[in-house]
Amino acid sequence: MERTAVAFAPGHISGYFRRIDGDTPRTTGSCGAGLVIDHGVTATVRPAEQTSVVITDHLLTGDPLIRYGSGLIEELLGSFGVSAAVETVADLPIGAGFGMSAAAILATLTAANAVFDLGLAECDIAERAHALEVSCNTGLGDVAAAAGGGLAVRTAPGITGVAARMFPEIDLCTVTFGAMFTPDIIGSPDRMRRVSAAFPDRLPENFAEFMENSRQFAEASGLIPQKIRPVLAACDDAGVPASMTMLGCGVFAAGDDAPEILAGFGRAVPLKICPHGPKILEM
Ligand SMILES: Nc1ncnc2c1ncn2[C@@H]1O[C@H](COP(=O)(O)OP(=O)(O)OP(=O)(O)O)[C@@H](O)[C@H]1O
Numbered sequence: 001m002e003r004t005a006v007a008f009a010p011g012h013i014s015g016y017f018r019r020i021d022g023d024t025p026r027t028t029g030s031c032g033a034g035l036v037i038d039h040g041v042t043a044t045v046r047p048a049e050q051t052s053v054v055i056t057d058h059l060l061t062g063d064p065l066i067r068y069g070s071g072l073i074e075e076l077l078g079s080f081g082v083s084a085a086v087e088t089v090a091d092l093p094i095g096a097g098f099g100m101s102a103a104a105i106l107a108t109l110t111a112a113n114a115v116f117d118l119g120l121a122e123c124d125i126a127e128r129a130h131a132l133e134v135s136c137n138t139g140l141g142d143v144a145a146a147a148g149g150g151l152a153v154r155t156a157p158g159i160t161g162v163a164a165r166m167f168p169e170i171d172l173c174t175v176t177f178g179a180m181f182t183p184d185i186i187g188s189p190d191r192m193r194r195v196s197a198a199f200p201d202r203l204p205e206n207f208a209e210f211m212e213n214s215r216q217f218a219e220a221s222g223l224i225p226q227k228i229r230p231v232l233a234a235c236d237d238a239g240v241p242a243s244m245t246m247l248g249c250g251v252f253a254a255g256d257d258a259p260e261i262l263a264g265f266g267r268a269v270p271l272k273i274c275p276h277g278p279k280i281l282e283m
């Protein structure tokens with residue numbers, strides 16, 4: 001009987017980042033910090049004559065939306081000389097700053113590794129996924145973070161750049177108004193100059209410092225869309241720590257009061273910090 005594997009990889013909300021260009025994909029990526037979240041991508045991989053990808057995305061309303069084809073996943077499988085029928089289910093909207101592309105690559109490669117006996121260790125999966133994200137400009141630091149769990153602090157580009165992972169027991173919540181096109185932003189030297197100048201001086205030692213760094217960065221980076229200003233203002237008025245989901249038109253916030261405030265602006269999705277990286281769910 002032909003084998004099928006199902007794997008999950010967590011998403012990632014980047015609080016702040018700085019692009020770093022190296023000579024190779026391995027040394028290219030970003031420094032920064034972000035939250036690995038319990039919402040991500042589940043990938044089902046079954047060997048097939050030709051590669052096909054069916055993506056279940058989610059609209060802002062939470063309703064599912066089926067899309068067909070993913071250049072990213074086709075390139076990934078092609079680079080290993082294998083072909084498969086792949087189904088990915090993204091728990092949160094794609095393109096809205098939840099690292100769904102990184103999660104899709106990590107989940108698909110984790111499942112493909114099992115199905116095709118590729119013999120990859122966890123670090124090899126992360127390395128290949130990072131190289132693909134960076135070369136396609138769909139992300140910089142999401143793979144490195146999502147390859148493990150927690151609040152991930154990255155002090156160098158690539159998968160070996162994670163200097164610390166913290167696991168605070170915090171209730172998180174997010175509201176999103178939609179996508180920002182990542183390649184246009186991280187591919188723009190002007191935008192990246194301002195982003196670099198906004199990068200915080202201190203490394204966060206706890207969750208509260210991470211939230212402070214994230215908000216200061218968001219304000220100074222020039223990336224905040226007008227649409228999320230009222231949400232940030234309402235959080236500020238209520239003393240709720242909040243910042244922008246990089247790079248999407250949305251807000252993430254922490255604590256008991258966050259869901260009620262965010263629900264005043266759209267669909268508030270409760271989140272937790274995910275304690276682990278990609279894993280096989282079924283084989
Ligand atoms: N769940 C998925 N399954 C398959 N391909 C995906 C998936 N999510 C993203 N992709 C591919 O990655 C491309 C870029 O996605 P993009 O980087 O905009 O999403 P994201 O990672 O959710 O966004 P962000 O970088 O803002 O967190 C998409 O056009 C699509 O081809």
Ligand SMILES: CC(C)(CO)[C@@H](O)C(=O)[O-]
Nearest residue numbers: 014017030139140141142
């Ligand atoms: C560039 C980015 C903000 C969005 O993909 C993220 O990858 C990061 O933190 O490097």
